[in-house]
Amino acid sequence: MIRFENVTVTYADAGAPTLAGVDLTVPEGELVLLVGPSGVGKSTLLNAVSGLVPHFTGGTLRGRVTVGGRDTRTHRPRELADVVGTVGQDPLAHFVTDTVEDELAYGMESLGLAPAVMRRRMEETLDLLGLAALRERPIATLSGGQQQRVAIGSVLTPHPKVLVLDEPTSALDPAAAEEVLAVLQRLVHDLGTTVLMAEHRLERVVQYADRVALLPAPGAPVVVGPPAEVMAVSPVHPPVVALGRLAGWDPLPLSVRDARRRAGGLRDRLAGRTPPPGPATAPASAAPASGAPGDGPRRAGAARSGVRAVLERLVRGGVTPPAPAAAPAVAEARGLAVRRGRVEALRDVDLVVRAGETVALMGRNGAGKSTLLGTLVGLVEPASGSVLAGGRVPHRTPPRELVRHVGLVPQEPRDLLYADTVAAECAAADADAGAAPGACRALVSELLPGVADGTHPRDLSEGQRLALALAVVLTARPPLLLLDEPTRGLDYAAKARLAGVLRGLAAEGHAIVMATHDVELAAELAHRVVILADGEVVADGPTHEVVVSSPAFAPQVAKVLAPQPWLTVPQVEAAL
Numbered sequence: 035m036i037r038f039e040n041v042t043v044t045y046a047d048a049g050a051p052t053l054a055g056v057d058l059t060v061p062e063g064e065l066v067l068l069v070g071p072s073g074v075g076k077s078t079l080l081n082a083v084s085g086l087v088p089h090f091t092g093g094t095l096r097g098r099v100t101v102g103g104r105d106t107r108t109h110r111p112r113e114l115a116d117v118v119g120t121v122g123q124d125p126l127a128h129f130v131t132d133t134v135e136d137e138l139a140y141g142m143e144s145l146g147l148a149p150a151v152m153r154r155r156m157e158e159t160l161d162l163l164g165l166a167a168l169r170e171r172p173i174a175t176l177s178g179g180q181q182q183r184v185a186i187g188s189v190l191t192p193h194p195k196v197l198v199l200d201e202p203t204s205a206l207d208p209a210a211a212e213e214v215l216a217v218l219q220r221l222v223h224d225l226g227t228t229v230l231m232a233e234h235r236l237e238r239v240v241q242y243a244d245r246v247a248l249l250p251a252p253g254a255p256v257v258v259g260p261p262a263e264v265m266a267v268s269p270v271h272p273p274v275v276a277l278g279r280l281a282g283w284d285p286l287p288l289s290v291r292d293a294r295r296r297a298g299g300l301r302d303r304l305a306g307r308t309p310p311p312g313p314a315t316a317p318a319s320a321a322p323a324s325g326a327p328g329d330g331p332r333r334a335g336a337a338r339s340g341v342r343a344v345l346e347r348l349v350r351g352g353v354t355p356p357a358p359a360a361a362p363a364v365a366e367a368r369g370l371a372v373r374r375g376r377v378e379a380l381r382d383v384d385l386v387v388r389a390g391e392t393v394a395l396m397g398r399n400g401a402g403k404s405t406l407l408g409t410l411v412g413l414v415e416p417a418s419g420s421v422l423a424g425g426r427v428p429h430r431t432p433p434r435e436l437v438r439h440v441g442l443v444p445q446e447p448r449d450l451l452y453a454d455t456v457a458a459e460c461a462a463a464d465a466d467a468g469a470a471p472g473a474c475r476a477l478v479s480e481l482l483p484g485v486a487d488g489t490h491p492r493d494l495s496e497g498q499r500l501a502l503a504l505a506v507v508l509t510a511r512p513p514l515l516l517l518d519e520p521t522r523g524l525d526y527a528a529k530a531r532l533a534g535v536l537r538g539l540a541a542e543g544h545a546i547v548m549a550t551h552d553v554e555l556a557a558e559l560a561h562r563v564v565i566l567a568d569g570e571v572v573a574d575g576p577t578h579e580v581v582v583s584s585p586a587f588a589p590q591v592a593k594v595l596a597p598q599p600w601l602t603v604p605q606v607e608a609a610l
Contacts, residue, residue, distance in 0.1 A: 035196060035228040036060035036083055041097035043078050043087055045493075052078045054253040056097070062195075063226040065218065067239060067261070069270055070249035072497040072525045076232040077123065079249070080198050083230060084120040085111040101196055116145055119189030120198045123496040123523060125181040125205075126446065134176075134184050135169045141192040152191075159187045162217050164210065175374065178205040178445045178519065179399030179551070186214060190221075197221070199231040201496065203238050204522045205445065207398040207551045208586045211238050218242070234497070234525050237272035237554065237590050240265065241289040262286050270526050273554055273590040276603045280610070293594040300606075304598055309578075309605045361389040364514045364545040365410055365440075369419035372405055372569075379405040380569045383419070387545045389513065392536065394560035394577070395549040396587055401566040403549035404445065407516045410547070411442040423514055437466075441512035445519050447503035448491070456494075457487035459506060467510035477505035481531055497523030501532070508535070515539065517548035521555050533559055557581055557589040557601040577601070 038058040044051040052075040060066045068076050081087040085106040088095045099106045102117045119141075122128060131137045138159055142152045160166040163183045173181060182205045189197065197218070203211035219242055221227035233239045240246065246264040248257040257264060262285045265275045274293045278286040281300050287293035365387040372380040380402045387393055395403045408414040409421055412428030421428060424439025444450070453459040460474035467473070478485065481501040491499055500523055507515070521529050529552075536546055536559055550556060556563055556577060563580040565573040565587070573580050578599060581587045592601050600606050 035062040035102060036230060037098075037100045038079075038082070039098040039100075041082065041095065041099055043075070043082065043093055043095050045091075045093040051253050052093075053082075054255075056256055058247060058256050058258065060228055060230055062228050063222060064244040065222045065229040065231065065242060067236075067243035067246045068230060068232040068249065069236065069246055069264075069268060070525075071251070071270060072234075072495050072523070072528050074249040074252050074254070076249055077200055077495060080120070080200050080230065080232055081122075082106065083196070083198050084118045085109060085114050086120070115141070115194075116192065117194055118196045118198060119192060119194035121182075121185045121189055121200065121202060123200045123204070124446070125178070125185040128185045128188070129173055129181075132172055132174070133169075134165060134171055134173060137173060137184055137188045138165075138191050141188055145192055147192075155191045155193070159191050162190070162213075163187045164213060175377070177400045177404060179207060179210060182206060183210065183214065183399075190217075193225075195228060197227060197229045197231075199229065199233075201233055201523060202231060203233060203235055204496075205399075205519060205551070207396075208238075208553065210399055211235075211551075215239060215242055234270070234521075234523065235272075235552070236270065237274065240272060240275075241292075261288055273603050274594065277591060277594060277606065280603060280607055290590055290593045293590075297594050301595060301598060304595065304600065304606065304609060307609045309600055309609070361391070361543075363387065363422075364389050365421075365423045365547070367406075367409070367419065367421045370406075370409065370416055370421055371418040372402075372409060372414055373417045374405070378569055380409070383566075383569075383571055385564065385571070385574075387514070387547055389543045389545050390540055391562065392540050392546040392548070392560050394556035394563045395547060395566060396551070396553075396556060396563055397566035397572075402569040403566055404518055405569075406566070407442060407518055407547065407549055410514070411440050411516055412436055413442075437510060437512070439512055440514045440516065441507040441510060442516040443500070443504050443507050443518065443520060445522065447496075447499040450503045450506055451491040451499065454490055455487060456485060456489050456491065456502060459491060459502060460487075460509075463506040463509040469509050469511075474505055474509040477508055477535075478502060480535065481505055481528070495523060497525065497528055500524065501528065504532070508539070511539075511544070513544055515544055515546045517546065517550075519550060519552075520548055521550065521552045529555065553581060553587050553589050554602070556587070557592070558604075563587070 038056045041053060041056040042051050043053040070076055078087055081091060082099050083101055089110050101114060104114060129137055131140055138156055139152055160169055165183055165187060168180060173184060186202060203214060206214060218229055222229055240261050243261050245258060246261045248264050248268050265271050265286055274290060275286050277293060283296050363386050367383050367385045370380055370383040397403055405414055409416060410423050410428060412431060415429045428436060451459055453462055460478060463474040464471050482498055491502060540546055560577045563577050564571055578601060582592050589601055591603055
């Protein structure tokens, strides 16, 4: 159904091809998972299937790509629309209408389908993706995860023979992700739809793949094979595979069920042992971060020198420094309520975040996580109750003053990026924060090794843009850092680098609140987990208590080794 024949793609300003000599065949009715580190060309390969490369993105394509027998060099994207449905990393760039129903209907209208057929497919798709209650909602009022489901639904309604999906579950809560993957499986198994999908959250999808195609490095040849065989050599792999490698299991497990069947011996080896000190287990003495942004980097450097040895030992062991037991509150909400039109987004929320503490906000899409972050940074005004951040009422504090105390990295990093190059973004961030020249660039180098100063932010992958936006915000070293889906688009290596940076900030006394669906990140970093449902706090407690008690939010290692209290592979490795 999809065939790449010696395909090489080179962009105008690139020093080397993004893809080189790719040979890949995807038969009809298979789900093929495309994996690899950030920036290796996965999105370029996917866009070549739909004809967006090179007709829309530019660059030079050598070789041949055919889809259903149609050559993408001679067929532009609109001439492939009846065969290929594509959902990119950014749902907002996908939408052409204002409401959910209109967006689901648009593709069918473009193909001239009969009204009766359109109505039937509309209802089927609304039910499949759990969107029926949102059918009349403006897309702009939906959460990021809800928008992603709408984007997927809009390409399902025309019933294409091929689906090309770039990070389809990155903004979805665990339950919604399972629903979407179940739909994809039904399309593959029952209707013979061909699915080519790139995804960094392999713990969610690798067990559903018929084959895995690995892009190990930019310009490197594609490695294709059964999932277990490719995972054995892949530089990116889910926690359950890492646990299997550690335990020496062969073949490697791809799912929690497979791993639990083999974990008896590992549980016996771990019996009587407990995880090393981690989130919320003991008080720490880290002083809260404070001071003007101008001296933030200098103070941070001094703090780092004092805790360097401890931090390096903790990071090597994958352990988050414990939170201060009685540190001062950096953010506080009491009886907080927020309305968005007719929707009550938050109700009676009480939350206290202390210096040096990392808090994970979790819950299904639309639960109010992003609204709570927006309230803490002054973007959203409460309907009732009170909120303080850095001792100030956020929505009544001028932004130039508030940025010294609170920093937000939003779901859409492009909202923070406006310069033409990475170097210009960093220079502007240094100037805005009053930081020493080069402070932002040093953070970028830590999070994004190898990215050139002259690169335009729009030429970065979604994960790379997110890392750049994070570096821009961190340059001011705000005492309170808010992150909305901070690992969206990040591979495991980039996520590990991010986790190291956040551990260091927490140890220096910065408070971190992150809204995330990434249960593995929460297990690794968070001292506390707060779960929201329909705008209310339904759970608030130590990470090891909250996530293990919730099947939806438990990490893979916890599910495999239950009832023992292990959360992450580094914990198990340190114990062994």
